[in-house]
Amino acid sequence: MTDIALSCSGVWKSYRIYHHRSHSLKEKVLTRRNAYEVFWALKGIDLEVPAGTTLGIIGHNGSGKSTLLKTVARILSPNRGHVELKGTLSSLLELGIGFHPELTGRENVYLGGSLLGQSRRQVDTRYDEIVDFAGIEQFMDMPVKNYSSGMYARLAFAVAVSVDPDVLLIDEVLSVGDERFQIKCYERISEFRAQGKTIVLVSHSLDAIRALCGSAVWLENGEIREEGASAEVVGSYLREAHGAVERQLESSAHRLGSGQAEILDVAFLNAAGKEEATFRTGEPMTIRMRYRSAPEVNDASCGVAVYRADTGDYVFGQNSKAAGVDISLGGMGTIEFTLPDLPLLQGRYEVSLSLHDNNMTTIFDRFDRAHSFSVYHNPEMPIEAGSVHVASSWKTSTSPVGV
Amino acid sequence: MRRAVGEVFAARELTANLVRRDLKVRHRGSLLGMLWSLTTPVLVVCLYYVVFRYILRVAPAADVARPDGNDVPFAIYFFAGLTLWNLFSNSLLTGAGSVTGAGYLLRKVYFPRAILPLSAVLAALVTFVFEFVVLLMVSLAIVGPPSPHLLWVPVIVVQVAVLAYGFTLLLSAVTVFLRDVAHFIGVFMQFWFWGTPVIYSLQWIGNDHPGVVRVLKLNPLTGPVVSFRNVVLLNHAPNFKLLAYSAVWAVVMAVVGGWIFHRWQRLFSEIV
Numbered sequence: 001m002t003d004i005a006l007s008c009s010g011v012w013k014s015y016r017i018y019h020h021r022s023h024s025l026k027e028k029v030l031t032r033r034n035a036y037e038v039f040w041a042l043k044g045i046d047l048e049v050p051a052g053t054t055l056g057i058i059g060h061n062g063s064g065k066s067t068l069l070k071t072v073a074r075i076l077s078p079n080r081g082h083v084e085l086k087g088t089l090s091s092l093l094e095l096g097i098g099f100h101p102e103l104t105g106r107e108n109v110y111l112g113g114s115l116l117g118q119s120r121r122q123v124d125t126r127y128d129e130i131v132d133f134a135g136i137e138q139f140m141d142m143p144v145k146n147y148s149s150g151m152y153a154r155l156a157f158a159v160a161v162s163v164d165p166d167v168l169l170i171d172e173v174l175s176v177g178d179e180r181f182q183i184k185c186y187e188r189i190s191e192f193r194a195q196g197k198t199i200v201l202v203s204h205s206l207d208a209i210r211a212l213c214g215s216a217v218w219l220e221n222g223e224i225r226e227e228g229a230s231a232e233v234v235g236s237y238l239r240e241a242h243g244a245v246e247r248q249l250e251s252s253a254h255r256l257g258s259g260q261a262e263i264l265d266v267a268f269l270n271a272a273g274k275e276e277a278t279f280r281t282g283e284p285m286t287i288r289m290r291y292r293s294a295p296e297v298n299d300a301s302c303g304v305a306v307y308r309a310d311t312g313d314y315v316f317g318q319n320s321k322a323a324g325v326d327i328s329l330g331g332m333g334t335i336e337f338t339l340p341d342l343p344l345l346q347g348r349y350e351v352s353l354s355l356h357d358n359n360m361t362t363i364f365d366r367f368d369r370a371h372s373f374s375v376y377h378n379p380e381m382p383i384e385a386g387s388v389h390v391a392s393s394w395k396t397s398t399s400p401v402g403v
Numbered sequence: 404m405r406r407a408v409g410e411v412f413a414a415r416e417l418t419a420n421l422v423r424r425d426l427k428v429r430h431r432g433s434l435l436g437m438l439w440s441l442t443t444p445v446l447v448v449c450l451y452y453v454v455f456r457y458i459l460r461v462a463p464a465a466d467v468a469r470p471d472g473n474d475v476p477f478a479i480y481f482f483a484g485l486t487l488w489n490l491f492s493n494s495l496l497t498g499a500g501s502v503t504g505a506g507y508l509l510r511k512v513y514f515p516r517a518i519l520p521l522s523a524v525l526a527a528l529v530t531f532v533f534e535f536v537v538l539l540m541v542s543l544a545i546v547g548p549p550s551p552h553l554l555w556v557p558v559i560v561v562q563v564a565v566l567a568y569g570f571t572l573l574l575s576a577v578t579v580f581l582r583d584v585a586h587f588i589g590v591f592m593q594f595w596f597w598g599t600p601v602i603y604s605l606q607w608i609g610n611d612h613p614g615v616v617r618v619l620k621l622n623p624l625t626g627p628v629v630s631f632r633n634v635v636l637l638n639h640a641p642n643f644k645l646l647a648y649s650a651v652w653a654v655v656m657a658v659v660g661g662w663i664f665h666r667w668q669r670l671f672s673e674i675v
Contacts (some may be wrong), residue, residue, distance in 0.1 A: 073512075093512065097508065102431045111420045115514060116512065117514075
């Protein structure tokens with residue numbers, strides 16, 4: 001017996017993209033045939049997932065990640081090739097699958113559980129845990145249509161993480177929701193790994209892939225571009241994604257300046273001085289600019305401003321002059337701006353950079369929110385809400401209330 | 404195919420949950436809840452009794468005479484055939500759209516697709532059980548006690564359920580590709596109803612039109628309906644010849660329907 005839990009051999013999957021699909025007899029008779037294009041979503045995927053390992057699948061939108069997951073889950077059947085699976089399988093492609101608004105929380109737990117391949121007994125043993133996590137014990141006999149969206153989401157999530165198959169497929173879904181879900185989800189995945197179960201995880205969160213998966217597969221246009229240890233695959237994926245961002249910048253409209261000095265490129269560096277696009281809260285981060293200037297430009301200063309990408313909120317801004325640093329350009333060189341303990345919390349951030357004269361009257365070159373990086377939660381730090389990490393301490397004291 | 408049957412069996416808990424969901428949702432929010440399953444047939448029987456005794460004044464009907472000579476009022480005779488007909492017709496009417504109606508589930512999770520039409524048949528079966536209980540009580544009160552022939556009821560019912568499942572597998576698969584079926588089936592079931600001796604007895608046609616009787620006997624539901632009334636109301640043995648003919652239909656339809664469903668189901672999640 002081999003210890004391969006899941007294997008795909010030569011899996012091809014195409015979709016027909018109908019320009020117009022006829023469902024009625026009249027249309028079928030009148031239009032002789034339906035015009036469609038064939039789109040190959042998977043082109044000969046070969047994959048083996050050893051039992052007890054966790055595989056991450058990464059790739060751009062439309063690269064075939066979800067199709068591959070659905071094919072493995074048997075929701076789609078491949079045109080060619082086949083998928084082999086050992087043991088029971090649950091696929092978590094969405095939360096609250098099969099939930100019916102008229103049924104009570106309790107009824108939905110059992111219905112949803114059985115749709116995820118759980119037996120009644122398995123749901124029985126986990127029922128208390130589900131209710132406990134959802135925190136809605138007193139509402140379990142109420143139809144879920146009366147739930148708040150938060151209660152509904154918690155219950156759906158609790159059912160999803162209660163599954164106990166041999167092989168688990170997880171799509172993005174579990175990364176939606178609040179921090180508490182993510183932590184619970186990571187905990188559950190770790191538990192799964194400890195039990196020697198097999199997991200396939202599709203995620204846009206490269207950090208999650210790197211942290212949770214031993215190996216990873218990078219899909220591009222329905223083919224495997226690279227596979228191997230997750231850190232390496234994610235690394236090469238990022239390098240390319242980063243390159244793509246830079247190329248995009250060259251034609252960016254968010255740029256202005258007199259041209260006396262020019263920012264050639266911008267990089268975000270980690271503690272080891274390597275280029276990165278993602279950071280964890282509390283880790284060192286350096287922004288490095290390479291510049292070129294006319295020889296006569298002296299007495300310049302550099303400004304850095306950081307914004308939240310989602311809301312556009314201005315998080316902080318600093319200037320080399322205000323910090324008492326003199327910069328004299330004159331030729332080519334680099335400027336590095338370092339945050340020793342990145343104080344930003346989870347999210348995507350955009351950076352504006354500028355080179356200008358000391359009086360701020362002439363802007364030599366400026367990029368407006370053209371560069372971005374992402375920050376992920378650092379598991380070693382407490383959970384915080386908002387944009388910035390703030391050092392803090394708590395103190396409590398109780399005194400009995402006198403009668 | 405054998406694996407597919409095994410998968411359906413393995414998913415029996417899920418099937419039961421789906422049936423339970425359908426039944427619960429149907430009665431959720433109503434004051435009497437599941438009690439309606441009993442109330443409705445009781446009211447229907449009372450209505451028929453009044454209509455056929457005082458308005459249409461149809462004489463008591465019987466395919467064969469009861470050994471004890473008791474008359475069977477036409478309303479009860481009709482209701483008996485109707486319960487079995489409803490089992491068949493409800494299965495087809497709700498089952499035909501069972502796959503198209505579950506589009507969302509099909510795209511998000513795997514389960515043996517054949518349990519969708521199956522749960523429609525099982526839900527119809529549950530409704531049938533309630534109607535059957537009412538039928539037995541009414542028959543006991545108005546016509547007289549049943550005979551040991553009553554033990555044939557499970558055989559007849561299972562046979563009709565298998566026949567219905569075969570048709571439902573076929574129709575639900577075809578509906579995915581041709582939505583017209585949903586419209587067509589409503590009208591078609593009306594024709595089928597009048598082509599089945601539910602609201603009339605084959606004896607009424609008698610020897611005047613032997614050709615018509617011969618055609619009606621080709622209907623795979625004729626045997627079960629006639630036999631069902633024999634064993635429940637008339638204390639008589641089933642019509643074994645017609646029942647055997649119908650059993651052949653049930654097996655053929657289950658195999659044909661199952662085979663087509665099995666062949667086509669891989670496309671369901673993409674088309675629905």
